[in-house]
Amino acid sequence: MDQPYDVYEERCPTRMVLDRLADKWAVLILDRLDAGPVRFNHLRRDISGISQKVLSQTLKKLERDGLVSRAAFATVPVTVEYALTPLGQTLTETVSALAHWAERNMAAVLAAQRAYDAAPRG
Amino acid sequence: MDQPYDVYEERCPTRMVLDRLADKWAVLILDRLDAGPVRFNHLRRDISGISQKVLSQTLKKLERDGLVSRAAFATVPVTVEYALTPLGQTLTETVSALAHWAERNMAAVLAAQRAYDAAPRG
């Protein structure tokens, strides 16, 4: 049972997938959806700083990749709910770890940045 | 013990860190360095498709954030070795999981894309 895919290969399709997942906004969206279905504007408010265009584009790509499902309800005004698919759920632990590593290790990173910037260079 | 950082907040410094980590090239570099120190051109060959400019820039940022260390040796020609710092090592399991999730789930993603593209839309 050899792995047919190699993410280090430029032409491997896994590269496209990694490119999609290794994205600040995709990570935040997937992590947010782990708590349950969320509407478009709710996501937009929760993930402060994301633009409508990028949220829309990112959701569309995640839907195409089978990670997120989209359900529109004929309410007034129309509401649309986004949720994780089973495939998407296999990813949330990893994505969540990445998103929250920064929160746990922020102090160390800031210290490293100060040390780097203080060191004479060039 | 309240977490002072929230990655969902636009102005939180964790956002900058997530932006750095949630990057295709950074993920591949960190995963590659997990096996041990590697030289610049070796990384460049292993990670097919990365340009020198982006490799150089990404390594510099990772070094500034304290995730990667840089060691230059006065050989001829000069060799430079990049390695994970202890802080960087706390991240590799997560990063590796992300990089290789695509390899394990590629078939499912491709199937989802075909289904999405086949469905009439708009």
Next chain:
DNA sequence: CTCCTTAGTTTCCGATGGAAACCTTGTTTC
């Protein structure tokens, strides 16, 4: 009649990424 809601799309501009050329130091080849 006007404003507000949801869920987007469009437009415009500045920032980023990739390709390719150039640079520096020093060694080997012709």
Next chain:
DNA sequence: GAAACAAGGTTTCCATCGGAAACTAAGGAG
């Protein structure tokens, strides 16, 4: 002694991408 090659970058140029803001559609409230 000129050319080529090696490592580790930097510079230049252009195309694409991201963010800000405006616009769309369909309906409800005041």
